[in-house]
Amino acid sequence: MTSSESHQHGLQLEELSDLVSELQSRGVLISDGISVQQIPGRGLGVVARREIPVGERIVQFPVNALLNPRTVKTAILQEISEGGPDAASSIFKSTAHANQNANVGKQFRPRVSVKGPTAKYAALLDSLSSHQVLAAYLYRERVRTNSGWTAFLNVLPTLESLTGVPMVWNLLDRGRRRFLEYLPASTSEHAARMSNQFWDDFKAVKDMFINVEDIELFTWAWLCVNSRCLYYYMSEARTANDCMTLAPLVDFLNHSDEEHCSIQIHDAGPAMKFFSLVTTRTYEIDEEIYLSYGAHTNSFLLCEYGFTLETNKNTELDITVELLEILSRGSRKGSCDSRDQKVAKIESPKLKFLEAHGYLGDYTLSVDTISFRTEVALAVAQVRAEVCSDQSIDEPKARTLERSQLKSFISGASNGSKFMTTSAVILSDILEEIVQKSDLMLAMANDNMKEEAENRDNIRRLYVERKDIACAHLRLLHR
Numbered sequence: 510m511t512s513s514e515s516h517q518h519g520l521q522l523e524e525l526s527d528l529v530s531e532l533q534s535r536g537v538l539i540s541d542g543i544s545v546q547q548i549p550g551r552g553l554g555v556v557a558r559r560e561i562p563v564g565e566r567i568v569q570f571p572v573n574a575l576l577n578p579r580t581v582k583t584a585i586l587q588e589i590s591e592g593g594p595d596a597a598s599s600i601f602k603s604t605a606h607a608n609q610n611a612n613v614g615k616q617f618r619p620r621v622s623v624k625g626p627t628a629k630y631a632a633l634l635d636s637l638s639s640h641q642v643l644a645a646y647l648y649r650e651r652v653r654t655n656s657g658w659t660a661f662l663n664v665l666p667t668l669e670s671l672t673g674v675p676m677v678w679n680l681l682d683r684g685r686r687r688f689l690e691y692l693p694a695s696t697s698e699h700a701a702r703m704s705n706q707f708w709d710d711f712k713a714v715k716d717m718f719i720n721v722e723d724i725e726l727f728t729w730a731w732l733c734v735n736s737r738c739l740y741y742y743m744s745e746a747r748t749a750n751d752c753m754t755l756a757p758l759v760d761f762l763n764h765s766d767e768e769h770c771s772i773q774i775h776d777a778g779p780a781m782k783f784f785s786l787v788t789t790r791t792y793e794i795d796e797e798i799y800l801s802y803g804a805h806t807n808s809f810l811l812c813e814y815g816f817t818l819e820t821n822k823n824t825e826l827d828i829t830v831e832l833l834e835i836l837s838r839g840s841r842k843g844s845c846d847s848r849d850q851k852v853a854k855i856e857s858p859k860l861k862f863l864e865a866h867g868y869l870g871d872y873t874l875s876v877d878t879i880s881f882r883t884e885v886a887l888a889v890a891q892v893r894a895e896v897c898s899d900q901s902i903d904e905p906k907a908r909t910l911e912r913s914q915l916k917s918f919i920s921g922a923s924n925g926s927k928f929m930t931t932s933a934v935i936l937s938d939i940l941e942e943i944v945q946k947s948d949l950m951l952a953m954a955n956d957n958m959k960e961e962a963e964n965r966d967n968i969r970r971l972y973v974e975r976k977d978i979a980c981a982h983l984r985l986l987h988r
């Protein structure tokens with residue numbers, strides 16, 4: 510790999526060649542066909558320096574050179590074995606206990622049970638989620654003077670360059686908190702969920718490790734992990750979400766909604782397991798090499814990674830907030846603020862019914878389809894609340910019939926034609942409001958976010974997409 514142009518863009522040539530040396534010393538193979546360069550609007554990216562055929566392994570890691578909960582645990586336990594109690598007390602708080610509070614689904618099962626003096630520390634690390642372990646590790650490596658990962662840490666983005674992520678507008682403000690008001694409600698809820706997760710993770714890490722106090726530094730570490738990790742299966746992970754690894758250099762690949770490369774695991778026996786980045790198409794000289802981060806919408810990309818795609822084939826219109834509002838209030842008019850939904854959720858029989866049938870939330874439309882979940886919610890929205898309650902002995906026959914029609918639609922035994930006309934009316938009403946609101950928000954973002962062109966353009970893109978999809982469905986509905 511070469512890095513000839515990187516020095517123009519904040520990152521020094523030596524920093525990239527130090528990274529390459531650091532990785533090579535860990536046994537990582539890097540193709541001579543790629544370089545890391547600044548790409549306008551995308552930060553750094555990976556570019557082909559020569560023609561690259563399909564199937565070329567452009568980076569190959571021995572799996573123990575990756576940075577994930579497994580390798581971090583090994584490194585920390587080794588540090589403790591070599592340094593003794595002093596080393597342990599320079600890492601863990603004396604009050605540290607296995608994190609009871611973490612989302613259980615995200616914790617790790619002990620893979621190989623560790624015995625001896627380090628067993629206690631192994632159990633502590635196993636009780637954290639991957640995100641927590643990795644963020645804590647990056648934090649700690651950043652503050653220590655003798656990190657073995659200095660070259661990698663030096664090429665990670667600065668906190669300022671991560672401020673496209675809405676969660677950060679709230680956390681660090683710097684005049685950006687007001688931008689949250691311009692987000693579509695579903696995007697804003699996604700950002701709020703991330704904030705909650707961030708605070709849970711900060712608390713878990715702070716309670717366990719010494720000297721993790723600096724919120725800005727932890728934000729940087731947490732966001733680096735969030736935006737740069739790749740999927741890597743580990744048998745001890747309890748959920749797919751916890752199969753996270755950092756792979757330096759591979760993490761310079763930007764996202765595309767088309768597949769360009771894939772991650773492959775080659776298992777050639779003990780100590781011969783490799784994690785490779787392999788091309789799945791040919792590349793011309795100077796072409797950027799991308800990786801798909803997943804089939805993500807622009808709202809998701811903005812929340813998790815701080816950018817949106819100009820055209821995104823995974824675009825969809827999320828009407829969850831709008832539909833939940835109708836379902837919880839029983840009517841569209843005089844509706845409550847979407848933030849009151851949690852209270853309504855507990856009380857509304859319609860929401861309870863949807864939850865019991867696995868259809869609560871996630872109501873979306875793509876340009877030409879309405880998801881089945883949305884159709885179910887529209888059907889439930891139009892029946893009387895009593896239809897969603899359990900059958901009572903003396904209830905009218907009409908109610909029993911309507912309940913069975915609803916259940917038969919949900920189970921797929923009928924096509925739900927009974928509900929279609931009213932569903933169309935409810936949906937039109939929602940979509941017309943979305944078009945109006947999008948126009949308003951597009952104008953407001955234009956007027957009030959002038960000084961932050963990138964954030965403004967990302968937000969505008971979300972409303973343009975919402976409006977386009979809403980208009981496409983309104984045309985179909987009014988045909």
Ligand SMILES: C[S@@+](CC[C@H](N)C(=O)[O-])C[C@H]1O[C@@H](n2cnc3c(N)ncnc32)[C@H](O)[C@@H]1O
Binds near residue numbers: 554736762
């Ligand atoms: C895994 S890193 C990719 C390398 C990154 N560009 C860098 O400078 O280090 C993911 C980050 O790159 C940026 N990014 C990735 N794909 C992008 C795209 N298609 N358009 C704009 N920015 C993108 C976002 O800032 C995202 O959080």
